[in-house]
Amino acid sequence: MPIANTYLEALPYIDAEPTAAERAAAEALILAEISPENQPSPTRSTPLTHPSLSPPIPLALSPLMSAEISRSAASPRTPLSAIDLSRYESPSQPSADTSLEESTAVLARAYAAHSYMRSRAVHLDLLDSHGKNAWLVGNWHLEAELKSLERELARVNREVDLITLARSGAQKDVEAEMKMLEEAWQKGISKTIETQVATAQLRAEILETMRMQTRQ
Structure with a gap:
């Protein structure tokens, strides 16, 4: 009986599923962090190496090994004859004058x-x-x-x-509590922005009033 694959879930259950646009944006950010030579291509659907990995160590081959590799790559391939079949053959009978x-x-x-x-x-x-x-x-x-x-x-x-x-x-x-806290946080951010806008408008009005008083 084959061993079935196991899938582990680690994502939160109360978050909404990302939309197609959000998923495409996340994938674009991931691809932007990958070097161009390792990005997927028409002939390769997955990157070769992760950008966090160190570059491969070059081989320090001796001149003799390099020459042998070049010779082996240039020579035509021949079938491997690892088994000597002659040991299974009977030797020929010697002639009378042997x-x-x-x-x-x-x-x-x-x-x-x-x-x-x-x-x-x-x-x-x-x-x-x-x-x-x-x-x-x-x-x-x-x-x-x-x-x-x-x-x-x-x-x-x-x-x-x-x-x-x-x-x-x-x-x-805690889903209801999390939603309530998120809504409260959003309202707090909105009120903070409104307060900053009102403060900027009030500052502009004060500066305009002071400028008009100075002209008089």
Whole structure:
């Protein structure tokens, strides 16, 4: 059974959802902080690196390594032949006029190939006899570990859900008070601005009156 993804909620529940214009403005501010070379492009939908990350450290390669990398990049790619298939082939039988030394070398190679193939056959027989049981036991252990992790994940998810419900309840309990305080704050700001405007008008009237008295 695959482990389901977990999504955590951390945003407030009593705030209004941002409008499309507000979301676009926030995304524009985020893009403005990203350097031009790391911004999304038609061929890349996500930035390469975050602007807070330090620039990558340049590689300090020796001249020999640099030359080898250049040579490898310039040379055509060839298929990798990591497995030597000649060890699985029987050596050709020497002819009648072959010397004793050459025949001995061919016999030694044939003996080595035969010993290797015999050991491989024994290993395959053992794998066929006991490998299935070992594989099933390994799968059983992995399945038991997976179930244990899934139980732990379910427990943690339940704790997260309870915390989320507690957060939601706590915020909704003070939603009316928060709205009242926000309205009072807005009214206070509005009255402060009106008072400043009235003060500026009164100051202008006083200055105008003093100017007229000075002219008389």
